[in-house]
Amino acid sequence: MTMLLPWLELAACALAIAFAGPVLTRYGDVIARLTGLSRSWVGLVLLATATSLPELFTGISAVTVANAPNIAVGDALGACVFNLLILVVLDALTRDEPIYRKIDQGHILTAGFGIILIGFVGAFILLSRETPGLHLFQVSAFTPVIIVLYIVAIRAAFVYERRTPRMPVDDGPAVEISLREAILRYALAAAVVVVAGTLLPFVGIEIADAMGWQRSFVGTLLIAAVTTLPEFVVAVSALRLGATDMAVANLLGSNLFDVLILAIDDLADLDGPLLSTVSPVHAITAFAAVIMSGIFVVALLFRPTSRFFGFVGWVGLSLLMVYVLSSYTIFLSGE
Template sequence: MSLALLWTQFLAAALLILFAAPRLTRNAEIIAARRNISDNWIGLILLASVTSLPELAAGISSVSAADAPDIAVGAVFGSCVFNLAMLVVLDFAVRGESVYRQARQAHILSAGFGTMLIGIAGLTLMVRDLGLTLAIGHVGATSLVIALVYIVATRAIHNYEARIRERAGEEVTKAPSRSLQTAQAMFAIAAFAIILGGLWLPVVGARIADQTFLDRSIMGTIFIAAATSLPELSVSLAALRLGSVNMAIANLLGSNLFNILILAIEDAVYTAGPLLNTASNIHAVTAMAAVIMCGVVIAGLLYRPKTRLFKMVGWTSIALFSIYILNVYLIFFTMR
């Protein structure tokens, strides 16, 4: 198959994901509103989970049909840094105060748990050559720890959000006119389209990598990670248009939590051994970049800077963008 045709298929799969994402978002919002859930919780758990379906589908396809564990791991860590870099887009998109001043400081909790999960996975990549990793069958012990921390994180964030709403006396989003049954049906169709695109991306990506100078780690970390993160970008921008900065940020930070959980799911599917023991340890560079970016986000949410460069973007966003570009450069430089 020609390289041009492969890139055409890659673009088609990415466009399918981009087309389905807004429909998934709208119907997820309707379902959550009908079930009396707050906008923050919609963004953090419901939207973050469903917009991470491409990463999940692409990851399962990578470790099964494509037999490309480096693409699977690279796509997860690459999606994490890409999601954090998208905060720069949100900062450009909002008017007036910086997005970090408009957002609630409650997002620090989800950013903190994201730092923990990414750090756990990254540390496993760094120490595995020392023989310090454990496994239960073909599943690494790290995957079990990740699953446990994810459960604790979602529970803690849910309880914290509930206390915040109770003290503030907030009301949840009003239910729209569309019925719950219609929203669920349209949600399922959009989710199927996203899964289909996500399953095909790594197969085509592996073939592109094999026919070009691109390493599979680079293909997963940069190209597939960006393509599978299109729903998060679409959803967050849609949330901004609805006037919900908090939903937009919660979607991105919540997606990072779910992305690391995907590593544990991929590890269970990958029967050749613990996934993080098989993938290249170059992914630890991206993991550490994501950890640093989480730290920058936490500092920005806590400090809430007023200054914006040219009244367009804050220094927090400039730092995030700089770290993202540095990570891309290091990946390419290492794989030359």
Template sequence: MLVGAPDIAVGDVLGSCVFNLAILALVDLLHRDGSVYSRAGSAHVLSAAFGVVLLCAVGLAVLLSRQGTMPVVGHVSASSLVLLVLYLVAMRTIYRLEQRETTVPVQGHPAMTFRHALTGYAVAASVIIAAGIWLPFVGVELARTMGWSNSFVGTLFIAFATSVPELATTLGALRIGAIDMALGNLLGSNLFDVLILVLDDLAYLPGSIYRNVAQVHAATAITAAMMSGAVIVALVYRPTARVLRSMSWASISLVVLYMINAAVQFRHVQ
């Protein structure tokens, strides 16, 4: 938002949601002890379901704001207030469910104390924040140099860069056998990404951010919602079979939807 490029900001948020869900396909591919969906806890269904609700709300906000039918309070869209309430409800509901669920402890790092873990977390978070502030400037320059739209660059390139920490964290969790941590990281990140969109709307002083971005972002939001729906089906059905011994049909659908959204974004550039 520091560079005044709302399409970069919105594309980054929604593109990250799509990419995070695509990472699930990679997790399923690397998890050789059966389908990852058959080993994950049922509580993730709730996170994915709230993801569908929030992402559909974002897509609707973009479409209605572009038509000028979404109310605005000051310079902030009323949809941001709705998204904030939905996010808080989601967090409280997920927290209450987790309190009722019994969790299986995972193996931690044998040589790492709580203090070291907290320090490492703070350092890593600081690096990510610094990189996140710098990336929009790179994105705007990349779009200008290549003649691409800001929405395309934000949705694919900036979103990929900002999702690398989720990728690393997820693979690390998978390595120590923490399947629920891996899925929780990805699905929880999507919920938090929507909250970032609310903050972006607050920071964008010229008006509602949803009204000043390309309508193609609604397609990304809908794609992310569809991918979340596929995850819900997989978590409920718990498939065990793998297509060509690689990944489940649910993961293949995630990859296909990701590629379709990338194609839609690319066509929007032309």
């Protein structure tokens, strides 16, 4: 029973997050329609921020209360990999043609900034092991750089949206609630995500101790999988709404925010600097996310037409292969 209890707690958190996901999508779409914003912008900023709240509160809890920095870093970087893996599912669910032929090529901008941010973190994880003096008090030198790069990325996406006029979102049934009520319901769903996300690092530590697993592995795979549930549910829900660009923007925007979370975690970690105290195996996760982002960019430019067995193409197989190989390496090498 002692071994079973952490898994039950994990299931409860997962159910709470899965329940809140469709609500976030529904009212995010309502907000887009009421404000005239594009679905891509809503997905990139509004939905991405809300669905990344589990990673944010998991990371803060891990470094402040649970004293588990490996879970914090593993969760944030593992979530980046999982977000890109969700693209495989979205492509499989898009039965008429590959999803990369349906979405706006403007996503390359967000993916490119994701490559820069995630690659920078991976390099700094390795560099901080060799040059431990790259910090001021307990804050890593990478933290202000990450914050600036994130602001630049969001600003660039905003400018791109303004340069690319789009029709306002007005399809679907008439909206019968006010903008204030939509924002309130959106915030309530986000609160459910916050509570569940705050509990996750403690559940992860219990599972790691009960199963004898390495905390780097638990943070990167197990906790990251659960905290990515909002992105998964929101992306699938948006796809069913016909808002394919909002689904993809949510995933790519979440990756940007997940890297920003590492900077926030570093500020909250009084025993830091954060990246100097974690296992170097997390660099494998970061570079796997960079490679997967590169595959996405190639797919969006090439626009493949063929798929094996009618639902998976070379893009999906490549993304899946990178994920499996990186996960296996982390399992063997984690600390």
